[in-house]
Amino acid sequence: MNPRDLLADLISIDSVNPDLVPGGNGEQEIAGFCTTWFQRNGFEVHRLERRPGRPSLVAVKKGTGGGKSLMLNGHIDTVGLAGYDGDPLEPEINDGRMFGRGAFDMKGGIAAMMIAAARATERPLRGDVIVACVADEEHGSSGTEEVLEHFTADAAIVTEPSHLEVTLAHKGFVWFDVEIHGRAAHGSRPELGIDAIAKAGHFLVALEQLGRDLAEGPKHHLLGTGTVHASLISGGEEASTYPATCKITLERRTVPGESPQQTEDELRTILDHLTATVPDFTATLTRGLARDPFEADPEAEIVRTLIANLGEPPVIRAEPFWTDCALLDRAGIPCLLFGVDGGGAHAATEYVDLASLDRLTEVLTATITGFCD
Known part of the structure; x- marks a missing residue:
């Protein structure tokens, strides 16, 4: 293998x-x-497909009893192929690297955890080994959400790429829509109109100040501070009309200790102040998708077991982006992120360092054995 x-x-x-x-x-x-690969290697395979055409699979090798269960989790979807430099579906090896779409993000992690699970269970372990190959991480993480409705474990490792560094935290995010309300009128009748776009300018200035305040506030020891930015803006219908609405979509990136409700309260405070101080200012705030930040317990048994199998002092890191670790953690499963070295996630050229792929497989194999047995 x-x-x-x-x-x-x-x-x-x-x-x-x-x-x-x-x-x-x-x-x-x-x-x-x-599915065929796991069945050939003696795993029982469960296919989950609440969304037709979007399956996740969970492969299980049951233990003999009395040991702890471990879930290995990784996503099998990728971003698009357009714009890739070369054939994205034709793996190529050059200078110790394998190139192709998904090589780094994250089929390298998938390959390593599949091989490691098979190697570690060549002889029976006491605990169950669970391998979750999930759909849709690149968009909505519906795959891991569905898996966690049916399966749990005593601990988990997400094999997203981490350059063989131990990732114990990452940021979350909350999306909001802010709709500034004006009053439509012909451009020749300023006494009748309220310019929603001009009013939105007051909010954008306040949003920029919120970003500065966050940057100067308390810092997480691995992730720094939360951030906020305006992502989209739309409003108006034609040059000769006062715009009745202006809609701003924004993203608030959060660090451990910050909640979606806290971020919503920040924005409501800003909007309430503008309503009280800016003539004719009114707005509606709507919270959209929210994903929690993640922070692992560095003393958790799965963290200590993996680090012990590295054989060298680990590099501890955190990621500014969101991963399925947060869903596992919220489900009560202690976890961490550990994966291959390489580069080019979502880029025109993507590759995995093959030595790191081998090393990841070795570390995962030893960690499965040590934790489950």
Whole structure:
């Protein structure tokens, strides 16, 4: 069993997330491949497909009893193929690297955890080994959400790429829509109109100040501070009309200790102040998708077990982006993130360092054995 050969097979399967790219191939084909592979290696396989055409699979090798269970989690969907430099589905090896869409994010992690699970269970362990190959992480994480409705474990490792560094925290995010209300009128009748776009300028200035205040506030020891930015803006209908509305979509990135409600309260405080101080200012705030930040307990047994199997002092890191670790943690499963080295996630050229792929497989194999047995 060779993780390099398995990775090449995985790269060659188109698994573009159709929520990102309309018409994308989705996870059906790659889930079928993984199902056959796991069954051939003695795992029982459970297919979860609440969203038709968007399957996740959970492969289980049951233990003999009395040991702890461990879940390995990784996503089998990728971002799009357009704009890739070369053939994104034809894996190529050059200078110790394998290139192809998903090589780094994150089919390298998938290959490593599949091989590690098979190697570690060649002889029976006391605890169950659970391998979750999930759909839709690149968009809405519906795959891991569905898996956690049916499966749990005593601990988990997410094999997102981390450059072989131990990732114990990452940021969350909350999306908001702010709709500034004006009054439509012909441009020749200023006494009748209220310019929603001009009023929105007051909010944007206050939003910029909130960003400065956050940057100067308390810092998380790994992640720094939360951030906020305006992402989208729209308003108006034609040059000769006062705009009745102006809609601003914004993103608030959060660090551990910050909640969606706290971020909503920040924005409501700003809007209430503007309503009280700016003539004719009115606005509606709507909270959208929210994902919690994540922070692992560095003394958790799974963290200590993995670090012990590194054989060298670990580099502890945190990520500014969100991962499925937060969902596992919220479900009461202690976890961490540990994956391959490489680069080019979502880029025109993507690759995994093959030595790191081998090393990840070794560390995962030893960690599974040590934790479950």
